[in-house]
Amino acid sequence: EAGVTQFPSHSVIEKGQTVTLRCDPISGHDNLYWYRRVMGKEIKFLLHFVKESKQDESGMPNNRFLAERTGGTYSTLKVQPAELEDSGVYFCASSQLQGYEQYFGPGTRLTVT
């Protein structure tokens, strides 16, 4: 069974540009989460989907971030326009049931210059 996959693995963009990150969860996992770790800080929750619905987006930093999960399968996280402080590693995770273990993807390292 394939694990959580994320694309791209690395992205380097200039301030003001747009970047879209993609996450493919484990097949059959209704719960999908986005987290990020900015330099020197802890891994922080961004948002949680149950199927195609946003269950909790309390961690989204501002309206430059837009997450979608069309059809309840893969998810995208768009940053527009990117700022320097958005640099970090963005992780996606999925779980079969809420409260159970979340399986993480390898992360996307975003560098904004």
Next chain:
Amino acid sequence: AQKVTQAQTEISVVEKEDVTLDCVYETRDTTYYLFWYKQPPSGELVFLIRRNSFDEQNEISGRYSWNFQKSTSSFNFTITASQVVDSAVYFCALSEAEYNNAGNMLTFGGGTRLMVKP
């Protein structure tokens, strides 16, 4: 609000030594879940264990063992006879129960970097 503290930012041991990684948490919920994840140099987060707040039994899995003590709000992780392949960053995390409408998000500690030298 929930919080996880891993006071040890970095630990260095020599192969075959035992090592304990500390994790202390704060939560107002009575029902919650605790987790440990391993992040090897390749970068992905690998799930190691999940423990619910009603199960204080210690767990052993091979060279790994976990000690959960509600009285001290701790969930410590011990590696026995460490090996070089254990070198990684280890994260402790907490998730509050869904009925408290907390969304089941994970709150992570800052991580402990373990270096096992041959």
